Amino acid sequence: MREVKILAIVVFFTAVTYWGVEPYAHSQMHPHVAPADFGFKEMAPLHVNGNADNGKLLVEANCIACHGIKSLGLEAPMSPEDAASSYGVVPPDLSHAGVIYDKNYLAGFLKDPVRATKLSHKFNDAKPYAMPSYGFFSDQEIADVVAYLNNIGSSPISDKAVFEEACGRCHSMKYDALKAQTPSASMKNYLGAEAPDLSMMIRSKKAEYLTTFINEPLKMVEGIAMPRVGLSEASQQQVIAYLEKVGDRKKAERESLGLQLIGFMAIFTLIAYLWKVSIWKRAA
């Protein structure tokens, strides 16, 4: 009985220390923020139905001068290096833009890119954003473009492809041999900071943090250069799944081997206990 009491005391003080330095300290260092908003509610939603046919005309007249749409065989007009030096950053391919980004966000982005990406601390009249504002479009026209992009991007897309479209213009993934499309020197010039390699991000930031962060970086880190990219909830989960696939590749092995190791030690402990009881009965 005395040993159980001692064990309880040891466990109690260990647990209090653990609680203090882990969950409690982290809650103090990283104050709670509102959960991710995948509705992008602060941007007024469009109340009109888009016409994809008209959207096609608008995209052809306005977008493909800078953007490629590889799924339709339209290559980007410039090489990534040339595009990066002309615009500051490589413009995204639009093959899946209508699917991976939230519709509401996409509409808000076309109207006012700086506001949608929350980059007003980086871009203004003196330093304009690479993507021009289409605020002069009517709501109907905006809805048409969104509807068209959504139409062409309907095929299912792999986790890696979502990452490449949404993140790969700025971020490398060294451990999966992916290099950022925009050279890092251009990046620094463009946003004032180098975009970090994301290979180990899943281990350094953890899925829970990334869910809120990718949805709205500025909410988590004051003055950060990373834009709000506007991924839909499903696409963002695909990005996180890909980060995990690369940065924590052995997770499944770890979690299944863990049970075996614990089981092995539990059996060892049981045998050791029986041996101890038999020895102490005899010899002590």
Added chain:
Amino acid sequence: MAQIKKAEGFIDWLDQRLAVKAFMRVMMSEYWIPKNINFLWAMGVVLIALFAVLLVTGLLLLMYYKPDVALAFDSVNYTIMQEVEYGWLWRHMHGVAASATFLIIYIHLFTGIYYGSYKKGREMIWLTGMVLFVAFSAEAFSGYMLPWGQMSYWAAQVITNLFSGIPVIGDAVVIWIRGDYVVADATLTRFFMLHVVLLPLVILAVIAVHFYTLRFPHVNNQDSVELDFEAEAKTYKEGRVKESNVVPFWPVFLSKDFFVVGFFMTFFFFLVCYHFDFAMDPINFEPANSMKTPAHIYPEWYFLWNYEVLRGFFFDIGGMAAMDIGLIAFVFANTVFFLLPFLDRNAMNTAPAHKRPAFFVWFWFLVVDMIVLTVYGKLPPTGVNAWVGFFAAVLFLGLFIVLPIITKYEAKKGEKA
């Protein structure tokens, strides 16, 4: 020269040359341990088990690790964690065992204090144990730098900078330790040397001395009863095992230790596979970046109480700079445990703390204060946190100042009674 005869078997052959039977008797089957002990007496063997885990996993990691600022991070996080079969397991075991070692060291240390196992002939056990604590601290600190993550770099930057507080030669010492003006490649390679060669050699040697120091004063027991070990051993060997107050190290004492080790290692593997963030801080999975200071810099949990004693003095007192007071307090905190056997002025009273009322209160104040220091060592030192840290640091120093007084008083009361 010994009388060599034709051997009756392999053991006999060895025995004639190495006296293995006598050796086993002395070290194992006739090394007597008191019977009246509890599981806290198994912490030494748990530590040996953890040290073995650290040694073996360390050797495996060493086969792939590259001590170079350009290669270290990827050699750990890509080659070892992803490419090498079970490399992740060795790394997780190594990282978690380092933290677990400190947990058990603290339990071992508080057990020694509670049961008065640091005095009346056991001073050398205590002192060598404290040397081991310092050696393990240096080992842990140097090892934490090797993955070359953000906290590897910034903790090294902050901790090595502490030495600049040494009067006159401080700045030169910092450069001497770093091998450069800032923490850089030269720092990594020398800490690598310390971590994999020099410190393990020191630790192995001091472990041997620590065991040796136990032989003459013998292991304490939970009522601190002084035993006549020769008489007790005689009783045991005559077959009156129930009457004897001692048991042999092997197999009786170790049979219980194996059970305790098994119990602890079951929990250990749970931590290794499912709950490792406390020992492998996520921030260290971000590569070291000298241009990007992390928002919160803190050492590993087992150094936090120490760190908070340093940080607790956050304002100048009587014309003395806060940093200097903190450094003096820090040096005090790191040496005062060595002096414990001599600060206890009631050297002959080895009763456990619950039989020494004033010491009992002192003990629990110490435990709680060190936990408060540990927790506040991690919290941002702002507002009320800074004050809690300050008072906890003052209390820590105060506890060691009053210890001689309360134990002296206890001794006087003991004489009267």
